[in-house]
Amino acid sequence: MAKIIAMMNQKGGVGKTTSSVNLAACLAVAEKKTLLIDLDPQGNGSISIGLSKEKFAGRNIYHALIGQISLRDAIYESELPCFDICPSDNNLSGAEIELVSLFARESKLKNAFKSVEKDYDYIIIDCPPSLGLLTVNALNAAHSYIVPMQTEFLAMEGLAQLLNTVKLIRNSLNPDLELDGILLTMYDSRSGLHKQVANEIKTHFGDVVFNTIIPRNVKLAECPSFGKPIILYDIESKGSEAYLALAKELILKERFKGNSKENSKETSAKNNGSSNINVEKEVLLPEEVLLDKLPALENINIDVNQI
């Protein structure tokens, strides 16, 4: 059964599409069967992997969401063997309005996945830059989410709103939704500002931030115009290295989580047999922990002498 991940941030231009396309391609190279869902009416992800708009105009995510066709019939192969895509175009902007009047409008994507989720190891959803009904559909359908974030001043702006939206969705629709991590993107190691922002975010948010940082890399900006993910465009680039490292980090995280779940099951089975200690603890949601730490970060103390 696929692990479904939403790449989300309502801020525009933070690297959601670049990260969705290239993470998906790198997972595929690691022989994980991966489906990329382009859930953004801008359709940037679809074009980035070389699909022509004419090819998918009559069969794409829009038609699957409004129930005209099965999601399976809106899936196209890419140049890479384990990498498929369900594309989108600007028709999808109409879907947000059309869905409003439909029953279970926030579960359309979740229901559409039922026909394909056993065919994949990973499904990556590239969300639009908003917290509207499309993103709500993504978060309802996903097991987890990744938040790409630029290492810029005001990086945290809007994060409280994002975390509160996720909390609402956990409480009402998808209680098992997990945070995979915050992904720092477009990092320029020569910039003092980027260094300071990245350090502050890592210090305050700790484990919640991926170890892998995506560097600013001109090859990553070029490859969409050639219709190729970075690993097919320039395997030796820093961008390729970074997204391969991210895919590896994600796969290992998953494996570690699987193992620790097994261990905690064993431990609680043992405890149940031998003691009556009440092990129930109040566990804070990651969003609550982050919201708690956010005020300290909202106005990151930039030392201008270091920039």
Ligand SMILES: Nc1ncnc2c1ncn2[C@@H]1O[C@H](COP(=O)(O)OP(=O)(O)OP(=O)(O)O)[C@@H](O)[C@H]1O
């Ligand atoms: N690591 C990087 N190095 C250089 N350029 C990058 C990098 N990541 C993204 N870009 C470029 O920055 C721009 C914005 O990136 P992208 O489209 O991935 O962001 P987005 O969050 O999906 O945007 P939107 O909110 O509009 O959907 C694009 O032109 C992309 O090519």
Ligand SMILES: [Mg+2]
């Ligand atoms: Mg995008």
